[in-house]
Amino acid sequence: MDEDQIHATLSRMLLAGRLPGGTKLGEHRLADIFGVSRERIRKVLHRLGHERLIEVVKNRGAFTLAPDPSEVHVVFEARRILEGGIAAHLADTLSPDQVETLRAHVDRESEALKTGDRRTWLRLSAEFHFLLAAMTGNPVIVQQARELVGRTTMLVAFYENNAGAQCGCAEHRTIFRALASGERARAGKAMSAHLALIETRLRPLACVDAGPPLEDVIAEFMEPPSPPARTRRKAQMKAEAQA
Ligand SMILES: [Zn+2]
Structure with missing residues (x-):
């Protein structure tokens, strides 16, 4: 997966608002999920930060935007x-x-x-x-x-x-x-x-639950490999993910 594809996947996920605010987007973890180097992940996170889709805090890393x-x-x-x-x-x-x-x-x-x-x-x-x-x-x-x-x-x-x-x-x-x-x-x-x-x-949540595992949410927004048996369901998920 190249940087643009990773960027597109993460953008779709972030814009869909599926992760609670303040969720850490760790370089190591993302590198594992996407099977690329941390260097690549860092570049993508930097770009997302520049687009203000995430918050990049010096020496602490990248986080989903926290509500204020x-x-x-x-x-x-x-x-x-x-x-x-x-x-x-x-x-x-x-x-x-x-x-x-x-x-x-x-x-x-x-x-x-x-x-x-x-x-x-x-x-x-x-x-x-x-x-x-x-x-x-x-x-x-x-x-x-x-x-x-x-x-x-x-x-x-x-x-x-x-x-x-x-x-x-x-x-x-x-x-x-x-x-x-x-x-x-x-x-x-x-x-x-x-x-x-x-x-x-809008009514604030009484308490913000911990979000779903990052791996699961990202998987939902990746381009599906489309194996025949599950093609229909995946195509539907893809259409939803591209919103
Ligand atoms: Zn409206």
Whole structure:
């Protein structure tokens, strides 16, 4: 596995928020898991630190981001400003094709929720926000949105993982309707309100359990080798992991 593949695997895992904050990402352990040298792992960790997906502490090593209530507020505020602006902008600029793409996306969210497919629903609700950012066609916006949404996902992972802490499906539809009808102010407000609601729905966990073993979580996010008997299940896991 080369550095890019290791980086991609760890990024997917971190962005999915599957590890509690402050989990040590030891070089030795990761080198064993990926079967590469510590040198390679160090480079990947450095890059992830630079992208602010992990915290690299001098002389102590790399850790998943730890939750800090003031950070939660600051990140959500940044999202309201950025994504409220994205929504307002898109209300003026969406093409009919983009409106249909969004409609289909919101419909898939509802469908996943209705059929109780929670993992798909969670993936689709995060994708809704990436999709809007991508529709601006502006790579700077896309990069900022990726970072902020990723940080939110990781922060939310520390909080009570109930449906209330996630994106409300009806709220996405409200945003979509404002966008589809080209109502700039309403679209911006609907997005800000949605992000404010997610923030207020967060409830800190009474106690943070120790996370699952690092090896297990990483295995879940690796590209599967696809042996025939398990191909279908793995393909499904892969699709989920790429969210
Ligand atoms: Zn949302």
